[in-house]
Amino acid sequence: MNEYTRAEVALHNRMGDIWFIIHKYVYNVTEFIYEHPGGQEAHLRVAGKDASECFDEVGHSDEAEMLMKRFRIGVVKEGGHPGGEEVLLEQAGKDATEPFEDVGHSSDARELMAKYKIGELVESERKKIKEPVAKDWSTDNNTEDTSSWKSWLIPVTLGILATIVYRFLTA
Incomplete structure (x- = not known):
């Protein structure tokens, strides 16, 4: 069976291909699009992409799954980045620290990344990553460890209302 990369599949993303x-x-x-019971738009939305999740959500019949085999032309060539080549190309030549951290990569991914490290950016060209600052939720400037009546008023009021509604409904 032929092997295709995700990048190769991504090139086939328009009507007629x-x-x-x-x-x-x-x-x-390409040829089945006119016969598809869900219409052409269903295929055009996922053209050139991984449609697994979309396919599973629809809940296709056994007959549909058998019919699919007629249109199978190969398998995805694995070994590249799990998110696809385009994710890497988008970050090429840039500091990708923030996007990498935002995704929440596993420790395995971090270890694998070390294998591809070729050097470090010179200190003068590094961006300072902002440290997360804890938000001060107090409404007043009082630094003492006193609790404001506002902080417990709403929960107590909601509790009283819930009790009244419960007693009214169960009476």
């Missing part, structure tokens, strides 16, 4: 991925298999549905 529609490929997508479902559970690691690559499908060319």
Whole structure:
């Protein structure tokens, strides 16, 4: 069976040339688009992409899954970045620290990244990453450890209202 990268599949993303991925298999549905019961738009939305989640959400019949095999042209060539090549290309030549941290990569991903490290940016060109600052939720400037009546008024009021409603409904 032929192997295709996600980048290769991504090139087939328009009317007259529609490929997508479902559970690691690559499908060319260019001709099927006119027969699809869900209409052309369903395929155009996922053209060139991984459509596994979308396919599963719809809940296709066993017959539909058998029909799919006619359009299977290969498998996804694994070994690249799990998020796809385009994610890496988008960050190429830039400081990708913040996007990398935002995704919440696993410790395995961090170890793997070390394998590809080729050096460090010179100190003068590094951006300072802002340290998260704890938000001060107090409404007054009083630094003593006293609790404001405002901080407990709403929860107590809600508790009283909930009790009244409960007693009214169960009476």
